[in-house]
Amino acid sequence: MTAIRHHPDSVTLMSFAAGTLSEPLSAACSVHVSMCAQCRGELRDMELVGAALLGSAPMSGGRVAVPVKPREAQLGAHTGDGVGNRDGLPGPLARNYGLALDQIPWKRLAPGVWQHRLELSPGAQGELYFIKLAPGFRLPLHGHTGAELTVVLTGAFTDASGEFRRGDMQDIDNSIEHQPLGDREEGCIRLVAAEGPYLLKG
């Protein structure tokens, strides 16, 4: 498969390693990591840091250390089983939602744009959904009310920051406005995890 060129920010990956990302962001991260050998390597390094911290002196404020939360409890371990799963959903999503890509019950939002929302645990903050863009169709220009992580599952999309293909992650915050455009030949299916709703512009 094509090499993955866009990865989560190291701070996002650190939060994922520490088990402190919110449920939807953690879901998107686990999907990217299942498809990305480079990020699996980074995670192993971060786990070494976490392990070293558990054996280290208290922080300067003198607090007592408690164990790192197990990330595996959130959305499956980063086993890399998304890599060979070209036609279906990456492992973490398939396991947790029992969906195949061709069975997603799409809801049409606009011409060439479909969405399907995934259910989160009771009380979980944020949103997790698939967006499908038909070839050459674009989302309206929108901003964000918090962090947003997007993983491309099929096809590709572009916006002002570049081109994102299968496995790529776009990691943005509320300072970014964009207008993703589906690839002119393939369109795209993206998994989007957001801390809050998007804000339509114009």
Next chain:
Amino acid sequence: VQAALSALPDDQRDVVMLAFVEGLAHHAIAERLSLPLGTVKSRLRLAYQKVRAALEDLK
């Protein structure tokens, strides 16, 4: 890794400890330390770059 962590400035080590050991999300760290979220993230990023360089030396 322990040495690299010990060598971090207190402000960077504190955010790393709060993130990894106390399991606080970034916004909770920002609240705890009365810092802007961006400052918490930049301290974490700097800290990880230093520790990662130490890990690379070990490999």
